Amino acid sequence: MGFSITLSEIIILVASVILASGFSAYAIQSGILIQNNIMQSLTDARTVLNTRVSIAYATLNDSTSPAHFIVYAKNTGMNPITNFNLVDVYFGEYGKAKLYTYDKNASPGSGKFSLEDCDGDGVWEVAETAVIRIYPETNIYLSIYEVRIAPYKGLQDIYIFTAPSG
Numbered sequence: 598m599g600f601s602i603t604l605s606e607i608i609i610l611v612a613s614v615i616l617a618s619g620f621s622a623y624a625i626q627s628g629i630l631i632q633n634n635i636m637q638s639l640t641d642a643r644t645v646l647n648t649r650v651s652i653a654y655a656t657l658n659d660s661t662s663p664a665h666f667i668v669y670a671k672n673t674g675m676n677p678i679t680n681f682n683l684v685d686v687y688f689g690e691y692g693k694a695k696l697y698t699y700d701k702n703a704s705p706g707s708g709k710f711s712l713e714d715c716d717g718d719g720v721w722e723v724a725e726t727a728v729i730r731i732y733p734e735t736n737i738y739l740s741i742y743e744v745r746i747a748p749y750k751g752l753q754d755i756y757i758f759t760a761p762s763g
Contacts, residue, residue: 648751649674657760661705678721683749691741
């Protein structure tokens with residue numbers, strides 16, 4: 598009888614060690630997953646804070662038909678912007694701006710925008726100013742315009758202006 602009690606205690610002890618090991622492994626794995634999620638969130642937040650544009654000036658250019666708008670924007674973040682397709686430009690009447698999509702070959706009346714970095718290498722470098730040309734489909738003559746530039750995973754900027762009177 599003494600032997601069977603010892604054997605059953607050993608079985609219970611081994612089962613306890615196995616269960617504790619399994620629980621510990623699960624707890625460690627869960628901790629690693631939580632740590633990875635936190636690190637990814639911090640990386641995403643850093644990317645958002647380091648990707649930023651500031652609109653310096655915007656104006657109407659009525660030398661084309663229909664007229665188009667020129668926006669000068671500076672990359673004030675810490676990351677260069679390489680894919681202009683991921684930059685959203687909203688433009689129109691104040692409070693009613695609509696989305697314009699990027700087209701390298703945008704032209705008057707296309708309803709799209711083009712973006713040129715100043716040195717022409719196709720990368721909107723940190724501290725570099727870009728020229729954004731917005732081509733509405735029809736002439737837009739309003740008293741107050743709004744332009745909003747929103748880089749992918751970055752901080753956007755809004756600029757409200759009136760067209761120069763001619």
